[in-house]
Structure formats: structure tokens, C-alpha cells
Amino acid sequence: MITVEDKKNAEFNYKILNNILVNSYILSKWRTEASPNCELCGEHNGILHMLYFSDLAQNVWAKMGRNKGTTIHASDVIFGRNSQFDQHLNFLISISAFNIYKFWIVAHNENKTRTQES
DSSP states (O other): OOOHHHHHHHHHHHHHHTTOOOOHHHHHHHOTTSOSBOTTTOSBOOHHIIIIISHHHHHHHHHHHHHHTSOOOHHHHHHOOOSGGGHHHHHHHHHHHHHHHHHHHHHHHHHHHHHHHO
16 A cells, blocks of 8 residues: 555655755756755755755764664665565565655745745
């Protein structure tokens, strides 16, 4: 049985693989008032920065890697691991990346609300 969460995760992974996941950089192409930089650290905010290279994401991947006795690489976040033994780890990585993205969306919306109130 496919749940709503499975569909959301599949759609999220599709958007990552096709480089269409909305982030500050893409928003800045559409709207001139949007900054291409990360609201959390000020760095250029592409998909890889948001999901892997940001301080927040690096902390998540380091803790997960220590817990699982492995190292999580950027390619693991984008493509997953190509092994039948890593299916559970791929699922954890995908869910964690989705939660990092949801955190970024909340931070972006809070920042936008604060800017509008000023």
C-alpha cells in the first residue's frame, strides 16, 4: 500500500534528480526581490548547499553517519546508494533530506514574514 508520505517522498526525490527543487537560488531567478543566498548562513543556496553542504545538513549527515558507522556523501543524498544492503539507509537519507528541506521552507517563510512586517 502506498501512503501519502511515500508519494511526497517520491515527488521530493524526483525534484532533486531533475534539479527543480525550489530554493533561494531558483526563487531569485523568478523574483528580483528574492536573495539567492541561504537564509540560515548567507551562502549561495543551491540544492546541494541546502541538502548537503549547509552547516545544518552537515550536522545531520555527520550524526547519521556516526550512528550507522558510515560516511554520508553528497552523492548519497542526491542519488542514494546502489546496493541492496543499503535500502534502509537510502530511505533514512531520503526522509532526512526531506526534513532538512521542510526546515528550510519554514526558515524561508519566517524570514519573508519578518521582512514584510518591517
